Amino acid sequence: MSSSYVRRRLIQxxxxxxxxxxxxxxxxxxxxxxxxxxxxxxxxxxxxxxxIRKLYGFDRPVHERLLIYIGNMLTGNLGRSYFYGVxxxxxxxxxxxxxxxLVFPSIVLSIVIGLPLGIFAARKxxxxxxxxxxxxxxxLFSIPxxxxxxxxxxxxxxxxxxxxxxxxxxxxxxxxxxRAADVLRHxxxxxxxxxxxxxxxxxxxxTYSAIVEVSKEEFITTARxxxxxxxxxxxxxxxxxxxxxxxxxxxxWISSAITGAVxxxxxFSWPGIGSLLFDSILLRDYTVxxxxxxxxxxxxxxxxLITDIIYARLDPRIRLR
Amino acid sequence: xKKCAVVLLLLVPLILSCIPIPRLYGLExxxxxxxxxxxxxAEGLFIKSLNPVAVYDVTAANHVMNIYNxxxxxxxxWKPIPVLASSWEISSDGLIYTFHLQQNVKWHDGQPFTxxxxxxxxxxxxxxxxxxxxxxxLKPFFDRVEVVDDYTVKLILKEANAGFLALLADPYSRSxxxxxxxxxxGTDIKTNPANDRPIGTGPFKFVEWVKGSxxxxxxxxxxxxxxxxxxxxxxxxxxxxxxxxxxxxxxxVVYGMASYLPLSPLDVVKYSQDxxxxxxxxxxxxxxxxxxxxxxxxxxxxxxRQAMAYALDLDKLTQMAHPxxxxxxxxxYFTGHWAxxxxxxxxxxxxxxxxxxxxxAGYPRGANGIRFKTKLNYDIGHSTAVLxxxxxxxxxxxxxxxxxxxPLEWAVYxxxxxxGVKKNPNAFQLAIQGGxxxxxxxxxxxxxxxxxxxxxxxxxxxxxxxxxxxxRLTGDIEQRKTYYxxxxxxxxxxxxxxxxxxDTDYGIASSDWRNFWFQIDxxxxxxxxxxxxxxxxxATAQLTTTELTTTQPGVALISAETAIAAVLAAVIVLAGVxxxxxxxxxxxxx
Numbered sequence: 001m002s003s004s005y006v007r008r009r010l011i012q013x014x015x016x017x018x019x020x021x022x023x024x025x026x027x028x029x030x031x032x033x034x035x036x037x038x039x040x041x042x043x044x045x046x047x048x049x050x051x052i053r054k055l056y057g058f059d060r061p062v063h064e065r066l067l068i069y070i071g072n073m074l075t076g077n078l079g080r081s082y083f084y085g086v087x088x089x090x091x092x093x094x095x096x097x098x099x100x101x102l103v104f105p106s107i108v109l110s111i112v113i114g115l116p117l118g119i120f121a122a123r124k125x126x127x128x129x130x131x132x133x134x135x136x137x138x139x140l141f142s143i144p145x146x147x148x149x150x151x152x153x154x155x156x157x158x159x160x161x162x163x164x165x166x167x168x169x170x171x172x173x174x175x176x177x178x179r180a181a182d183v184l185r186h187x188x189x190x191x192x193x194x195x196x197x198x199x200x201x202x203x204x205x206x207t208y209s210a211i212v213e214v215s216k217e218e219f220i221t222t223a224r225x226x227x228x229x230x231x232x233x234x235x236x237x238x239x240x241x242x243x244x245x246x247x248x249x250x251x252x253w254i255s256s257a258i259t260g261a262v263x264x265x266x267x268f269s270w271p272g273i274g275s276l277l278f279d280s281i282l283l284r285d286y287t288v289x290x291x292x293x294x295x296x297x298x299x300x301x302x303x304x305l306i307t308d309i310i311y312a313r314l315d316p317r318i319r320l321r
Numbered sequence: 322x323k324k325c326a327v328v329l330l331l332l333v334p335l336i337l338s339c340i341p342i343p344r345l346y347g348l349e350x351x352x353x354x355x356x357x358x359x360x361x362x363a364e365g366l367f368i369k370s371l372n373p374v375a376v377y378d379v380t381a382a383n384h385v386m387n388i389y390n391x392x393x394x395x396x397x398x399w400k401p402i403p404v405l406a407s408s409w410e411i412s413s414d415g416l417i418y419t420f421h422l423q424q425n426v427k428w429h430d431g432q433p434f435t436x437x438x439x440x441x442x443x444x445x446x447x448x449x450x451x452x453x454x455x456x457x458x459l460k461p462f463f464d465r466v467e468v469v470d471d472y473t474v475k476l477i478l479k480e481a482n483a484g485f486l487a488l489l490a491d492p493y494s495r496s497x498x499x500x501x502x503x504x505x506x507g508t509d510i511k512t513n514p515a516n517d518r519p520i521g522t523g524p525f526k527f528v529e530w531v532k533g534s535x536x537x538x539x540x541x542x543x544x545x546x547x548x549x550x551x552x553x554x555x556x557x558x559x560x561x562x563x564x565x566x567x568x569x570x571x572x573x574v575v576y577g578m579a580s581y582l583p584l585s586p587l588d589v590v591k592y593s594q595d596x597x598x599x600x601x602x603x604x605x606x607x608x609x610x611x612x613x614x615x616x617x618x619x620x621x622x623x624x625x626r627q628a629m630a631y632a633l634d635l636d637k638l639t640q641m642a643h644p645x646x647x648x649x650x651x652x653x654y655f656t657g658h659w660a661x662x663x664x665x666x667x668x669x670x671x672x673x674x675x676x677x678x679x680x681x682a683g684y685p686r687g688a689n690g691i692r693f694k695t696k697l698n699y700d701i702g703h704s705t706a707v708l709x710x711x712x713x714x715x716x717x718x719x720x721x722x723x724x725x726x727x728p729l730e731w732a733v734y735x736x737x738x739x740x741g742v743k744k745n746p747n748a749f750q751l752a753i754q755g756g757x758x759x760x761x762x763x764x765x766x767x768x769x770x771x772x773x774x775x776x777x778x779x780x781x782x783x784x785x786x787x788x789x790x791x792x793r794l795t796g797d798i799e800q801r802k803t804y805y806x807x808x809x810x811x812x813x814x815x816x817x818x819x820x821x822x823x824d825t826d827y828g829i830a831s832s833d834w835r836n837f838w839f840q841i842d843x844x845x846x847x848x849x850x851x852x853x854x855x856x857x858x859x860a861t862a863q864l865t866t867t868e869l870t871t872t873q874p875g876v877a878l879i880s881a882e883t884a885i886a887a888v889l890a891a892v893i894v895l896a897g898v899x900x901x902x903x904x905x906x907x908x909x910x911x
Contacts, residue, residue: 033732037739049735051453084369085376085511094532150563157567166564170573172359172537172555173528269564271533279367279533279560284732306896 009305018070020297021290025069028281028289029062035082035284056082069290078294079287083280088287092273092295098168099272101183102264103257106191110199111250117200118207123234125212134208141201145260149193149267156189163189166269190268198260206249210242217241244311251307255299258292353550358854360551360834363559363568363577371530372516373495374442377452382495384556387538387849388429389498389521392420392439394490401486404546405434405499405522415481416464422472426545428501429526436474440466441502443476450510455496458488524549524850533558550836550853559583569598569829576830576837576852578603585704589827590644600827601837602646606759607824608655609706611697611713615817616746616779619684619693626816628678630668632720633713639822642709646825653809655823659798660762662806665813667820675720684721692721698738699753701728706753709821713753724751742777752777755824762805763793769812778817785811 036053053059057068072079081091121133140148157165164170164186171182214220215238223233261274269275273292280288370376373385392406403409406420426434443466446455462482467475478485491497499522504515519527524546525538536556542548557574559565562583568574569592579589593600611629613620620626639648650656653665668674679685684692697713699706707728714724729737734752741748756775758765766789767773771781785808792804830837837852 033730033736035732037732037735083367091532098533153563153567158570161571164573165567165571166559166561167557167568167573168531168534172361172535173539173553267561267563269534269559269561271531271558275533275560282730282732283367310896 009308013301013305016301017294017297021070021073021294022066024290024293024297025066025286026062028286029065031281031284033284035286052082078291081285081288083283083285083288088285088291091288092276092291095271095273095276098270099258099261099265099274101187102190102194102270102272103261105187106194106199106260107254107257109191109195110203113195114200114203115207115246118204119211119239121204122208122211122215133204137201137204137208140197141205143197145193145197145263146267148197149190149264152189152193153268166267168271186268186270190264190270193267194257194260194264202253203246203250206246207242210246211238214238214242248307248311251303252300255296255303258296352547353851353853354835355853355855355857355859356548356550356552357857358551358834359553359555359575360849360852360854361555361557361573361575362849363557363565363574363582365558365560365565365582368536368556368558370516371519371527371536372500372510372513373498374446374451374455374500375510375513375516377454377494377496379494383849384536385495385498385519386523387525387554388519388523388527389495389500390523391491391495391498392489393486395487401490405439409486415483416478418476418478418485419469420474420476422474423545424472426522427543428503428522429520429541430501430504432501432503434499434501434522435471436468437471438499438502439474439476440468441506442497442500445500445505445510446497452496452511454494455491458496525554544850549850550857551849554849562588572831575834576828579827579829580605580824584829586642586644586708589829592829593645593827597832599830599832600645601830603826603828605824605826606655606757607755608758608820609709609753609755609822609824610818610820612749612752612754612778612818613816614742614746614748614750614752614777614779615815616742617750619682619695620750622682623815624678624682625684626819627668628675628682628720629717629722630675630816630819631671631678632675632722633716633819633821634670635667635821636670638709638712638716641712643705643822643825646822648822651820653813653820654762654765654805655759658759658762660802660805662809665806665809667813668816672720679720679722686721690721691723694723694725695750696725696727697751697753698727698729698734698749700731700734702731703753703755705822705824706755709753713821739775739777742779746779749777753821762801763789765789765808766793769808769817780812780815780817782811782815 035058036049036056057065069079079088080086081088084091117133117137121130124130153165156163166186168186169179169182170186171178174182220233220237223237224230228236258274258277261272262277263274264270265272265274266278273295277289277292279285280292366380368381368384369378371381371385371388373381373389390405392404393401393409394404396402403423405423405426407423409418409420411418420439422434422436422439428434443459443463445451446459447463447465449456462478462480462485464477464479467477469475476485482488489497500510501515501520504520505513510516517530521527522545524541524544526541528537528539530536535558538554540549540552540554557568559568559574560583562585565574565577565582565584566588569577579586589600592598613626613629615621615626635651636648639646648656651667651669652661652663653667654661679692686692697710699710701707710726710728714726717724734754738749738752754775754777756768758768768775769780769782769785770776770789771783771786788804788808788811792801792808795801828837833855834852835855837848
C-alpha cells in the first residue's frame with residue numbers, strides 16, 4: 001500500500017464531506033415547521049417568535065443560509081446553538097462522553113457475545129443449534145429497539161426493581177467511586193438494549209456468513225486434504241480469513257453507532273448525543289443537528305479509511321493504489 | 322386610570338409569554354414543619370440557561386427562582402412584597418423608587434450582596450448586554466440607577482409607571498433577578514460560564530448541571546428568609562414517558578407537573594387513585610377549543626357551526642380526553658372568571674337539533690350516511706388534544722360528519738396553520754388549539770381581534786374590536802365587565818369556535834411530601850423552598866444537611882477531553898496491532 005493511496009483517500013474526504021454538509025443542510029431546512037416557533041416554545045409570545053426569526057435569519061431562503069453556513073464553517077465557525085445560545089460544538093461535545101460510555105461497552109459486549117455465538121453456529125452447522133442461534137439473531141434484529149428497551153425497563157425496573165428506570169444517575173450528590181457505581185447501574189439497561197438488539201445480531205450474522213463463505217474456499221479443502229484436523233483448519237485458515245470482512249463491516253457499523261444510540265438514549269433518558277439529536281430535531285436547532293451529522297460523517301469516512309488500510313495490511317492479496 | 326391602563330398594557334406581553342406554573346417565593350418567609358430529604362422533580366421541558374437576565378427562558382424561571390432573588394415579589398393578591406428589598410419609598414411624582422436592601426445577605430460564594438449588585442444588573446440590562454426582552458420592557462420609561470450607600474439604591478424613571486414593582490417581580494420569566502457584580506463585571510454576560518454554574522442569593526445553592534440529565538441544588542442554610550425545608554433539590558430531565566412513569570412508581574422522582582411531563586391523562590387518573598400519590602388540580606389559563614375556519618365551506622355557515630356544537634357532549638368529552646377533570650357549565654370564557662358573562666352558555670348537547678340544523682344548512686345525509694368530510698388538525702404533543710380528537714371524531718360521526726384526523730408537530734402547526742392561514746385561506750378546516758387566554762381577559766383580543774395573531778377563525782367584528790380596545794384603556798373592573806360581557810354575547814352569536822375544556826394541569830406528588838403548590842385567583846404557583854418531607858426531622862430537632870463543601874459543579878464522570886483521548890488511544894492501539902500482525906506475517910513469509 002502506498003502512501004499516495006492514503007493521501008488520495010484523504011483528499012477524497014473533502015468532497016465527500018462537503019456533499020454530506022450540503023445534503024444534510026438542505027434536508028433539515030426543508031423539514032416542515034417553523035423553526036422560530038419551535039425554538040421559542042409553545043408559551044412564547046408572538047412578538048418573541050418574530051424576533052427569533054429575524055435574529056437567526058429564518059426569513060432568508062435556504063440557499064442563502066447554506067452559503068452563509070459554509071462560509072462560516074471555512075473560518076472554523078460552526079454556529080451557535082439557536083436554542084442554548086452557546087457554540088453548537090460546545091453543546092454537542094458536552095454530551096459526547098455519555099454516548100461513548102454507552103456505545104463502547106455495548107460494542108465490546110456485542111463482540112464478546114456475538115462473535116463466539118456466530119463461530120459456534122458456523123461450526124455446528126447444519127444442526128438445530130445453528131438454526132436456533134441464527135433464527136434468534138434475526139428475531140432480535142427485527143425487534144424495534146425502543147420496544148425491547150421498554151420491555152427490559154418493565155422487567156428490571158418495575159417488576160424486579162433491581163435496576164433504575166432511566167437517566168444517568170440517581171445518587172445526585174455522590175462523588176468518586178459511589179458516583180461511578182451509580183452511573184454503571186444506570187448503564188446496564190441501555191447498554192443491554194443496544195448490544196442485544198443492535199450489536200449481537202449483527203455480529204452473529206456477520207461472523208456466521210463470513211465463516212460459511214470462507215469454508216467453501218478451495219484452500220480450506222486443501223488444508224483438510226493435507227491432514228490438518230478441523231480445529232487447526234478452523235483456527236489457522238477459516239477464522240482468520242473470515243475475520244477480515246467482519247472487521248471491515250464492523251468498523252463501519254461501529255462508526256455509525258449513533259443511529260442505535262438515538263433510540264436507546266431517548267427511551268432511557270440517557271443524556272448523550274443521541275437524545276440531543278432527537279431533542280434538537282424537535283427544537284429545530286439546526287446548528288446542533290448539523291454538527292452532530294458532521295461528526296457522524298467524519299467518523300464514518302475516517303473509520304472506513306482506517307479499515308481499508310488495515311484490511312490491506314492484513315491481506316497480502318490486496319494492493320491499494 | 323391611565324396608570325392602570327399602562328400597567329395592563331405592560332402586563333400583556335408578560336402574560337402572553339407565561340408558563341402555566343410561575344413561582345412566587347419569599348411570601349411570608351419560609352416556615353417548615355419538617356426538614357430534610359431530597360426533592361426530585363421530573364421535568365420534560367428543555368432549559369436553555371440558568372441566568373434569566375442573560376437568556377430569556379420562561380421554562381427555566383421556576384429553577385431560577387431557587388437560585389436567585391428579585392428585589393420584590395408578588396403576594397397572593399398581586400401586591401408587591403419585599404424580598405432583596407426590605408422596604409421602599411416612591412416619590413410623590415412616581416419617578417424615584419428608593420429601595421432599602423436586606424442587610425447581611427450573602428451570595429452563595431460568601432460575598433456580600435450590596436446596592437452595587439443592583440446597579441450593575443440594571444445597567445447591564447439597559448446597555449443591552451442581556452437578553453433584550455427585559456430591556457424592551459424597561460426602555461419606554463426607565464432612566465437610571467443611583468447607589469446611595471451599600472444598602473440603599475434608587476431606581477429612577479423617566480415617566481411614572483404604576484406597574485413598575487410588578488414588573489420587577491416578573492414571576493413569568495424572572496428577567497429581573499439580581500446578578501452578582503463580582504462574577505459578571507467585565508465579562509460578556511450572555512456567555513459567562515457562570516450562566517451554567519450560577520451564584521445567587523436564593524434558597525438553594527447550585528451544585529451541578531449535567532446537560533440533558535439533571536440540575537442539582539443544595540439547601541442554602543444561610544438563606545435570609547429562612548432555610549428551605551428540603552436538604553436538596555434536583556430537577557431531573559426526562560423525555561421518555563415510560564422512564565417518567567417508572568420513576569414515579571419506584572420513588573426515584575418525588576413530584577412533577579403533568580403538563581411538563583410526557584405523561585398521558587390516564588397516568589394522571591392512575592396516580593389520583595393511588596394512595597402513594599397526591600394529585601392536585603391546578604387550572605391554567607389555556608382554554609382548549611375547536612376552531613372553525615369561517616373563510617371556507619361549510620364552516621362559513623353559522624347553522625353548521627351551531628350544529629357541530631349541539632352534537633358534542635362536552636361533559637363526556639372532558640371525561641374521556643381530560644380525566645379526572647369534571648366540568649359543570651360551558652361558557653364562552655372561563656366558567657367562574659370575573660369577566661365571564663354567565664348568560665353566554667355554549668349550545669348544550671342535543672344531537673337531534675344538530676341533525677336538524679345540518680339539514681337546514683343544506684348538508685343532508687348521503688347514501689352512505691355522511692353529510693360531509695372534513696379534517697381536524699391538532700398538536701400531536703398535547704396529550705389531551707390527541708384524546709379529544711378521537712372523541713370528536715366519534716361524536717361527529719354520529720351526526721353524519723366524517724372527520725379525518727391530522728396531528729401536527731407544534732412547529733408545523735404554527736407555520737402551516739397559525740401563520741399559514743394568513744397567506745392561504747384554505748390552510749386548515751378545523752383545528753384544536755389552546756393558548757393562554759387569561760388571567761386578564763385583555764389577552765383574549767389576540768384570539769378575536771380582527772387579523773390578530775391567534776385569530777385563525779377569520780372572525781371579524783368591528784364592535785368586538787372596539788369593545789376590546791375600550792376595555793384595555795380603563796381600570797374600572799365593573800366598566801370592563803360590561804365590555805367583556807357584550808364581547809361574549811357577540812362571539813356566541815357567531816360561534817367561531819367551540820370551547821371543549823379549560824386545560825387543567827395536575828401536580829403529581831409523592832404522599833410523603835407536602836406543601837408544593839397553592840393557588841391565587843385560579844392561577845397555580847409552586848414553591849420548592851416550602852415543600853417538606855413528612856419523614857424529615859421536626860423543626861426543633863438538630864438539623865443536618867447533605868451539603869457539598871464546594872459550589873463548583875460536580876465533575877462529570879468522564880470529561881469530554883478524556884473521552885476523546887480514550888477514543889484516539891483506542892484507534893492508535895488498533896492500528897498498531899494491525900501493523901504488528903502484518904509485520905509478523907511478513908517475517909514468517911521470509
